[in-house]
Amino acid sequence: MSLLSRRTKFFGNGMFGTIVQTMFFNVFILAVTVLTTVITARMLGVEGRGVLAAALFWPGFLSSLINLGLPNSLIYHMKKGGKDNIQTYLLYSVFIQFPASVVVGGIAWWQMPAWMAKYPPVIIELSQSLIVFHIFLLLVTNLLLAVFQSLDKFKIYNLIRFSVPTFNIIGLVLLWQLGKLTVYSAILNNFLVSFLVTVWAIYLMIREIKDKWKWEWNNSLLVPFTRYGLRVFILELLGVLSGQLDKIIIITLLTPREFGLYSVAFTLSRVFNVLQTAVSNVIFPKVTGLDQSDIVTKVSRGFRISMIIMGMIIIPFILLGPFLIQLFLGKDFISSSFIFYLLSWECVIGGGSWILAQAFNALGRPGLIVVRQAIALIVTVGLFFILAPIWGLIGISIALLTGAMIRLAITLVSFPIVLKIPLKQVIYNKDDYQYLKSVLNLKRRGLV
Numbered sequence: 001m002s003l004l005s006r007r008t009k010f011f012g013n014g015m016f017g018t019i020v021q022t023m024f025f026n027v028f029i030l031a032v033t034v035l036t037t038v039i040t041a042r043m044l045g046v047e048g049r050g051v052l053a054a055a056l057f058w059p060g061f062l063s064s065l066i067n068l069g070l071p072n073s074l075i076y077h078m079k080k081g082g083k084d085n086i087q088t089y090l091l092y093s094v095f096i097q098f099p100a101s102v103v104v105g106g107i108a109w110w111q112m113p114a115w116m117a118k119y120p121p122v123i124i125e126l127s128q129s130l131i132v133f134h135i136f137l138l139l140v141t142n143l144l145l146a147v148f149q150s151l152d153k154f155k156i157y158n159l160i161r162f163s164v165p166t167f168n169i170i171g172l173v174l175l176w177q178l179g180k181l182t183v184y185s186a187i188l189n190n191f192l193v194s195f196l197v198t199v200w201a202i203y204l205m206i207r208e209i210k211d212k213w214k215w216e217w218n219n220s221l222l223v224p225f226t227r228y229g230l231r232v233f234i235l236e237l238l239g240v241l242s243g244q245l246d247k248i249i250i251i252t253l254l255t256p257r258e259f260g261l262y263s264v265a266f267t268l269s270r271v272f273n274v275l276q277t278a279v280s281n282v283i284f285p286k287v288t289g290l291d292q293s294d295i296v297t298k299v300s301r302g303f304r305i306s307m308i309i310m311g312m313i314i315i316p317f318i319l320l321g322p323f324l325i326q327l328f329l330g331k332d333f334i335s336s337s338f339i340f341y342l343l344s345w346e347c348v349i350g351g352g353s354w355i356l357a358q359a360f361n362a363l364g365r366p367g368l369i370v371v372r373q374a375i376a377l378i379v380t381v382g383l384f385f386i387l388a389p390i391w392g393l394i395g396i397s398i399a400l401l402t403g404a405m406i407r408l409a410i411t412l413v414s415f416p417i418v419l420k421i422p423l424k425q426v427i428y429n430k431d432d433y434q435y436l437k438s439v440l441n442l443k444r445r446g447l448v
Helices: 003-011 015-065 071-115 121-150 155-179 183-208 219-253 258-288 292-329 331-361 367-391 391-421 424-426 432-444
Strands: none
Touching: 003 071, 015 121, 015 155, 015 183, 015 219, 015 292, 015 331, 071 121, 071 183, 071 219, 071 258, 121 155, 121 183, 121 258, 155 183, 219 258, 219 331, 219 367, 219 391, 258 331, 258 391, 292 331, 292 391, 292 424, 292 432, 331 367, 331 391, 331 424, 367 391, 391 424
């Protein structure tokens, strides 16, 4: 049997195989992202890295504020039997998101000089000129990724995700070799890559659904589609705010150098979210439509196994953190070590809580997670204003870690209170090891 055949049989199309496949892609994506961080940090310095991170932050943040939950709504309705209406859902999404991107992008263009008052004017002007189009590109890409998720085309889904950081670093290396790598050229490179990958993703989407291609405006579909999206959007908005307010505070109140240190520590800490991100990305479209007991069983198992694995991995990496930061980034970044510790634990705990949240999303009850996000956000923001003036970046990191712990605690408590599922059933099962071992054996034999 060829290596390709064995790999295909190991990955498969089931939930476990898809999670493994997605995890491998997440590892590659993260490796490329970390390498990009190393290159830009080495070549641009602490302050230059901070300026670049700040300029690239706004399009991603603002696009997440106006997606209105439509990618998740598309997945939910297609998995509930609406695959024949995929074009209609896409039409609704673009019709809603394009004017939203123009409005929000216009506000960003107007306010960018105030938001980035401590940053170079030339970078502010470049960010203004790209902001509207960049926001819309990111919105379209997220919709296309949702299409491939809902069609169980996870190979295409992962390939698109992998292409963005890969082509971005290729462009950066070419600029570096040509002696043209600056913050300005790095921003333009990132935008060009986003544009080309979006065009390619549109082509792949058309090829996948060409037999069903039809545009139809159906008000009977629009109402439930947008209603579910808005319910999920409230949850996503709270999640985005809780995860991005730290950067907004640093960009607007602190210096580019401080944001450079923080952005590097944050990027490196995301190493510990590879497995959990894979589980979260796969498990929602895979379990939606199942009955409650199956959803809780699969989601809980994904939570337990991922937390054990990531908990075992994080300890040696934290011990080696200062050495690795100095080796790869240079001594100027060594002061970010303790921030890296705190953000690493926040990453693992937050990732675990988001896996558990998929059970409520799949059951059509995202409102429960909205409450969780709101409570954690209020506490986190309060701690930002209390701890940031005292401890700076460390205080911000402590606030984020506290918020992650609150989200996890509330989600765990929701299972026995809301779903009447014993907490022990969620956090412990002695058969997890045997389950994992048996699935791996079956995968190697090509039986599942």
